[in-house]
Amino acid sequence: MITVLLADDQPLVRAGLRALLDTEDDLTVIGEAADGREAVREVARLRPAVVLMDIRMPGLDGLEATREIVPTGARVVVVTTFDLDEYVYEALRSGASGFLVKDAEPAEIRHAVRVAARGDALLSPGVTRRLIEEFAARPASGSAHLLAPLTAREREVLARVAHGLTNTQIAEDLFMSPATVKTHVNRMMAKLAAHDRAQLVVLAYESGLVRPGHSA
Structure with missing residues (x-):
């Protein structure tokens, strides 16, 4: 319940x-x-x-x-x-x-x-993306260091999370299994001290990894 x-x-x-x-x-x-x-x-x-x-x-x-x-x-x-x-x-x-x-x-x-x-x-790909793209596109000076703990592969996954893709969609895009994507997401949340995918999205925009109007 x-x-x-x-x-x-x-x-x-x-x-x-x-x-x-x-x-x-x-x-x-x-x-x-x-x-x-x-x-x-x-x-x-x-x-x-x-x-x-x-x-x-x-x-x-x-x-x-x-x-x-x-x-x-x-x-x-x-x-x-x-x-x-x-x-x-x-x-x-x-x-x-x-x-x-x-x-x-x-x-x-x-x-x-x-x-x-x-x-x-x-984090639906519709309204939520519009909100986050408009207001999270304000990376502070030097904020790129926020993603320093991530590997290159994790950054690829994070970029797609930020664009509202599901684990299954990310898996298809990056030629990996959904279970592997889930592992990457969990590791990123641990490394970045993020509560969930919503905070991962915010960090992706604040760091400048993702910018409004750009596709994954």
Whole structure:
């Protein structure tokens, strides 16, 4: 059973998400929070597997709450509107496992929770790529050293991860098995101290390995 905490300052939004998730046999909402500070407290108390986190909330916002929650092991999926792109990028940098737009289809929301719960990142090739390409293309001076621990092959894999390819697609592109790709991804996360694929993508852009508008 995947346990979920809902963090949103709008009761109607929380009620809708609860109704959507509680109908599934493998998903259950175990708590709610109306602001970031309450979300941090409830995560400590309830230990959910996944937190659906709004960004703009009174008091402690979702961005700060995400930074505090990620070290506990709970997976955070940011729920936002498309005009909050830059906040989404900052949330990914803070360790969020991905994001959803508030008008997402019910199936997408359920899928996002399951993806996050199994330790993967919600990095669809569509909207997510647009967000990351726009706001992660700001490599700081000297940031290329971020990828120093990686081998040449790992950099090839990372570039494709950053463009939203799945392990299977990367395997086909680089003529290796999906299991080998998964091993490379896991090693990169360990070397770069990344929580998941979302942070690998951010690092790929920040280091300058990948630039917006360039294919893998």
